[in-house]
Each structure stands twice: as structure tokens, then as C-alpha cells.
Amino acid sequence: NIFNSSAVLASPETSTDMNFERIEAIIAHEYFHNWTGNRITCRDWFQLCLKEGLTVYRDSQFTSDMRSAAVKRIGDVIDLRARQFPEDQGPLAHPVRPESFQEINNFYTATVYEKGAEVIGMLKLLVGDAAYSKALDLYFDRHDGQACTIEDWLQVFEDTTGRDLGQFKRWYSQAGTPQLSVTESWDHGTLTLHFKQHTPASAATADPQPYVLPIAVGLIGQDGDEVHETTVLEMTQAEQSFVFDDLGTRPVASVLRGFSAPVVLTQDLSDADRAHLLAHDTDPFNRWEQGRMLAYGSLLGMIREGKAPNKDWLAGIRAVIGDETLDPAYRALMLGLPSQSDLARALSEAGDTPDPDIIYAATEATRAAMADAFADLLPTLYRRHTVDAPFEPNAKQAGKRALSNAALSLLTRNDDGVLAQEQYDAADNMTQQLSALANLVRAGRGNKAVEAFEAQWKADRLVMDKWFGLQVMEADPEDAHEVVETLTKHPDFNWKNPNRFRAVLGAFAAHHAGFHHASGAGYRLLADWLIQLDPVNPQTTARMCTAFQTWKRYDTDRQDMIKAELDRILSQPGLSRDTTEMLTRIRGA
Known part of the structure; x- marks a missing residue:
């Protein structure tokens, strides 16, 4: 992070609210390592979660205090389900404390970090805030200057609470969700x-x-x-x-x-019970969760049976986003939908074979239905939460911008991008400019804005990373691999720069319908670039290989095409140990 400028440099003109929050969290994380990682460090690499899981938990607490605790918790769960659950449910599954490794770089994973943090949170919940604080004080007192193990960490809780944590220790030794x-x-x-x-x-x-x-x-x-x-x-x-x-x-x-x-x-729970919790639950996470579960039911009904979007769910979300007593950032989250990859997982677990094209179509139809159902409310939400004051990267302003931009994304579906163009022209900060640009590209009106954005920011590499990534993320699935191929030929595409590589190829791997195009072009394209990158940067290559980890979800044709690409990469002479280990585990599923 010291050498990655995206993790330390920010200004209102060049960085979004999310960039500011991420940098704030990263600086906090590395600072907290002064104690949980440096003053008390790991006896060996198998104890990696001792410092990383604990420090992720501490930086999450910090962000919760600085911003919205509810929004932070929901964001952490979204990330856990998107990154760690697939690890646990696939060929890359490993315990929070791995028992063996070929290359330790491959264990800087969501399981070690994010699931490791969840284990700390459960421990605190079980013993209570006061006992957790007392145990932490004892940990710092007893082990300052030492290299420790998970057993040392758990022992301070047993000593301060009198609890037997033998069964709890399974969270460190067993894999799986x-x-x-x-x-x-x-x-x-x-x-x-x-x-x-x-x-x-x-x-x-x-x-x-x-x-x-x-x-x-x-x-x-x-x-x-x-x-x-x-x-x-x-x-x-x-x-x-x-x-x-x-x-x-x-x-x-x-x-x-x-x-x-x-x-x-x-x-x-029936839909009526879920709607009741969506309307009345006092727990903000579960209120959001019930909205998400109703959205799941609606989308799966559309995918499987061609049903219309669930009107009761739409009515429930409408009531929440119109409630001015609620945090704008929280209401913006309520307008989100389950990811297309998450829908594919749900279908696969139910015994269905997910079709990325049908999932994409159902998601788009749902967003169109939301735009229609909230049409009279959206202009008010947009105007009321547009920030006129000078940009400040604080939670209050960021929340308002999140809600106004969520409203804009739905308004753009019915106004042909007129309002997005107005916002783009008037924007004096990157959050508003980038959101407007994304909506223009999505509406098919982005060519001039894309050119103008490049001309304005071509000298700033961090902003240009955003420019590259946005075009991939907003590409039509039919054209996504062609968009990526075009961008990789751009004079400013430097594949040896990890940020730039991730901005293009990482965004492509996350574009569910585009990457999983029935032609297999996406698989071939990513494999070509991983083969090229591996001799130069094996760590980034190995981590990018996780794009293939869910390959067994899909139909036989897609499985065969993915296996062919995995075998092609594995057959390369001199393939790094990092990539070989990762692909062997994925391919052997």
C-alpha cells in the first residue's frame, strides 16, 4: 500500500466518496497493525489471520464509528458473500488458519481476512463488549513484543472469562460456510x-x-x-x-x-412476513436483508417462470426510500439488487443451471420496473439529496450523493440521459462526474462524454483507471469482450501496472454476462492476458485466476471451454508457483 498511490492519494476532483472511504480504512488498517501485527506478530505464516483478521475487524469498527455502522455492516456482508462465500463453497476452500500451502501469497485471501474478521466479531458477541475489552488489554499486556499463535489469542479470552473455547476454535480449523x-x-x-x-x-x-x-x-x-x-x-x-x-x-x-x-x-418466511420485517424491523441489517430476499424471490421468479417483478417488494422499497428519517446512504443501499453472480449461485444451489443472459435480462427488467414504479418519487429524491455545498468527504455528504446518484441511475432509464448530461456538465467533483458518465454510457449517449473525460484526465493515472474500468463495467454483454480488446490496445493501457490491469481485466471478470458469454470469447481473452502477465507479476495473475473458481455452476459447454483455458494456462512452460497452485486447485474441482 505504501507504493500504491490509489491507497494513499485523494482529492475531491480526482477521487470519489468510495475512494476517500477506502483510503481512510486502509490507513487505519495499517496504523492498527502497529499493535495487531507489529508489536504482537505471527509466530509463522499459518497464523496469518491472527494479525489480518483481527486488524480487518478493528478497521471495520473504525469505519463504523466514522461513518454509518449499519451501512458499513451491510457493505461488509455484501463483500463477504461476493468474495469469501465462493471460496468456501468451491475448490479454493481453506480454513481461516490454513494447514498447508505451496505459496503463502495465495493465502492473502478473503477467508483469512474477511472471514477471520467475522470470527473476531462472533467472539466479541459471545463474551460481551466489556469482557472483549478486558481480554484485548490482557493480550497486549501479556504478548507485547512476541510472535504468537491463535492459541495465545484464545487463551486470553479463556483466562478473562472462564469460558472453554475449544469448540469455538473450529472456526479456525474447519473450512466451509x-x-x-x-x-x-x-x-x-x-x-x-x-x-x-x-x-x-x-x-x-x-x-x-x-x-x-x-x-x-x-x-x-x-x-x-x-x-x-x-x-x-x-x-x-x-x-x-x-x-x-x-x-x-x-x-x-x-x-x-x-x-x-x-x-x-x-x-x-412468507413474502408477507418478509414485507412486514422490511417495513418494521428495528435491526437495520435485517430490514435490508428482507428487502434483498424479496428481490431474490422476484428475480428468481422472473428467471425461472418469466413472471413480472413482485409488486409488494416494489411497494416496500418505495416506502423505505421515501422515508426521510432514514440515513440517505442506507436508502441508497435499499435500491441495490443482488449481484448477477449471486443469482447464479442461488440457482446452482437449488439444482438449476444458471444462464448468464437470462439473469442479465431479468436484472435489467427489474431496474426498468423500479424506474417506472418510483417515477414520481425519484426526481424529488434526486433534487433533495444533491449536495450544493463545497465537497467534503464526510459521511453526511457522501450519503446524500449516494442516494441522489442511485436515483439518477433509475431516472436515466426514462429520460434518455438528459439529467445525467446536466450533472456531467456541472460536476465539480469526481463522485458526481463519474456517476453521470456511467449513466450516459449505459444510456448509449456516452461517446462524447467518454472522449471529453479522457481529454480532461489523460495525465492522471488514477482517474484514467476509473475511465478504463467504467467502460468495461457498463458494456453490453454482447460487446464486452470487444470493448476489453479495444481498451487493451489503447496507448495508455499498461498491462504491467497492476491497477491498470485490474481496471480492465478485473472489471471484465466481474462482468457476469460479458465474461460468461456463450461464445467463450471472454474465457479465452482473460486466459491470454494471464499467460502474458504471469512471468512479470505472478501474484496478481494468481489472484485473477479466481475468476474461474465457480466454473462448475454453468452448463456443460461453458465448463468445457473453461477447462480448456485452464489446461492451456497450466501447460505454459515456466508457469509460476503462485499460478500453478491456484489453477491446479481450481481445475481439480
Whole structure:
């Protein structure tokens, strides 16, 4: 990060709100390493999560304090599901503390970092804030100047709380994401929640044993009031039930509040119950989660059966985004949809073969339906939350810009980009300029703006990274690989610069329908560039190989084309140890 200018340099003219937040978090992370990583360091590489998971947790707490805790938590979960869950569910699965490695660079992973941070959060939730603080003080006192292990870390919690953390230690030694299901029974004022946990076997863990799961639960009454505040249930068995007595009418259970454990939750809720929680849940994460689950149901119905978007979900989201008592940044998140890759995962887990083209079409149709359903509300949201004051990269202004730009993305679908052009012309900061440019490109009116943006910023490499990446992300799936090929021939495309390589090829790998085009052109294009990059930068090459890790989700033709490209890369003479290890694990799935 010292040598990556994107992690330290920012100005309102050249950096977006997200850039400012990321830099703030990175500087905090590296600063916190003074204690959790430097003053107390790792005995060996197998203990990498001792410093990285703990320090990610600390920097997340910092960002939550500096900005919105609810928005930060939701963002962390989105990232965990997008990056770490696929690791856990695929050929790259490994424990938070790996037991072996060929190349340690390949274990700077989302599992070590993000899941490692989730484990710290669960530990704090189980022992409580005061006990966590006391244990941390003892850790710094006892081990300052030492090189330590996970056992040393857990021992301070056992010594300060008297708890036996033997079972909890499985979070460090087992791979895989637990599948948690909950069913209910109701009998004359008594609600019983029945939980089952199961973790699928993997190459890394053949027979996973039950975890300790902290499950935060609240109960919402039929009138919308909270009838039972958050209680943390501690699940230790494969199956376990918990009872709530003395209830008047049957409430709706708000389960896994705050995403209290990194699991995949299956809860048998009707759309009406989910809409009730969307309207009334006092836990901001679960309120967002119920909106997301309704969006899932709507999109999967469109994909599988050609249904229209769910009107009750649209009505629920409309009510939330129009509520001026809520944080604008939170309302902007409510306008988001599950990613296309996440929809492919859901379909695959249900036994369906995902079709990237159909997923893309359903997502686009849903956004069009949102633009129509909120048409009368969007102009007000846009105007009310457009910031007229001088740019400040603080949470208040950033939240308002996030909501106004979320509204703009829907407005652009019906006004042919007129408002986006006005914003582009008037923009005095990168957040507004880049958002307007993205909407113009999406509306098919971006050619002049793309040229103007390049002329304005061609001397600034960090801004030009944004220019390259935006064109890939907003490309039509049919043209995406051609857009990438054109950009790689641009005079300013320097493939040896990791930021520039990721801006183009990384964005392409994340373009679900474009990368997985039925022709296989996307697979061939990325493989060509990975072969070229590996001798120069094996670390970036190996990490980019994760684009192929979910290959078994797709149809036989796509699987065969991906296997052919993996074999072609693996056959290259002199292939690095980093890339060989990564691709061998992916290919061997």
C-alpha cells in the first residue's frame, strides 16, 4: 500500500466518496497493525489471520464509528458473500488458519481476512463488549513484543472469562460456510425456534463438526412493535431449539440480526412476513436483508417462470426510500439488487443451471420496473439529496450523493440521459462526474462524454483507471469482450501496472454476462492476458485466476471451454508457483 498511490492519494476532483472511504480504512488498517501485527506478530505464516483478521475487524469498527455502522455492516456482508462465500463453497476452500500451502501469497485471501474478521466479531458477541475489552488489554499486556499463535489469542479470552473455547476454535480449523435453517412452532403464547446447522464437506475439511453460532434474534409483533429485543442465542449442537414465552399474538422472528454469524440462513418466511420485517424491523441489517430476499424471490421468479417483478417488494422499497428519517446512504443501499453472480449461485444451489443472459435480462427488467414504479418519487429524491455545498468527504455528504446518484441511475432509464448530461456538465467533483458518465454510457449517449473525460484526465493515472474500468463495467454483454480488446490496445493501457490491469481485466471478470458469454470469447481473452502477465507479476495473475473458481455452476459447454483455458494456462512452460497452485486447485474441482 505504501507504493500504491490509489491507497494513499485523494482529492475531491480526482477521487470519489468510495475512494476517500477506502483510503481512510486502509490507513487505519495499517496504523492498527502497529499493535495487531507489529508489536504482537505471527509466530509463522499459518497464523496469518491472527494479525489480518483481527486488524480487518478493528478497521471495520473504525469505519463504523466514522461513518454509518449499519451501512458499513451491510457493505461488509455484501463483500463477504461476493468474495469469501465462493471460496468456501468451491475448490479454493481453506480454513481461516490454513494447514498447508505451496505459496503463502495465495493465502492473502478473503477467508483469512474477511472471514477471520467475522470470527473476531462472533467472539466479541459471545463474551460481551466489556469482557472483549478486558481480554484485548490482557493480550497486549501479556504478548507485547512476541510472535504468537491463535492459541495465545484464545487463551486470553479463556483466562478473562472462564469460558472453554475449544469448540469455538473450529472456526479456525474447519473450512466451509455453515448452512443454518430455522423453523418455528407456535402454541398458546409460546414461540419455539428450531435450528439446524450443517457444513458441507470440502477437500479441506472432510467431516466438519458443529460450530458455536451466536444467533441474534428479535421478535416483531403484528402491529409492527418490537415485542422482544435482541437476544443472542448460543447454538452449539447440530440441532437445537429455543423458546420464547408469554407472547400475546404470534410475532415474526427477526433472525441473525446484524449478520451475527457468517452462515447461509434458510428461514421459512412468507413474502408477507418478509414485507412486514422490511417495513418494521428495528435491526437495520435485517430490514435490508428482507428487502434483498424479496428481490431474490422476484428475480428468481422472473428467471425461472418469466413472471413480472413482485409488486409488494416494489411497494416496500418505495416506502423505505421515501422515508426521510432514514440515513440517505442506507436508502441508497435499499435500491441495490443482488449481484448477477449471486443469482447464479442461488440457482446452482437449488439444482438449476444458471444462464448468464437470462439473469442479465431479468436484472435489467427489474431496474426498468423500479424506474417506472418510483417515477414520481425519484426526481424529488434526486433534487433533495444533491449536495450544493463545497465537497467534503464526510459521511453526511457522501450519503446524500449516494442516494441522489442511485436515483439518477433509475431516472436515466426514462429520460434518455438528459439529467445525467446536466450533472456531467456541472460536476465539480469526481463522485458526481463519474456517476453521470456511467449513466450516459449505459444510456448509449456516452461517446462524447467518454472522449471529453479522457481529454480532461489523460495525465492522471488514477482517474484514467476509473475511465478504463467504467467502460468495461457498463458494456453490453454482447460487446464486452470487444470493448476489453479495444481498451487493451489503447496507448495508455499498461498491462504491467497492476491497477491498470485490474481496471480492465478485473472489471471484465466481474462482468457476469460479458465474461460468461456463450461464445467463450471472454474465457479465452482473460486466459491470454494471464499467460502474458504471469512471468512479470505472478501474484496478481494468481489472484485473477479466481475468476474461474465457480466454473462448475454453468452448463456443460461453458465448463468445457473453461477447462480448456485452464489446461492451456497450466501447460505454459515456466508457469509460476503462485499460478500453478491456484489453477491446479481450481481445475481439480
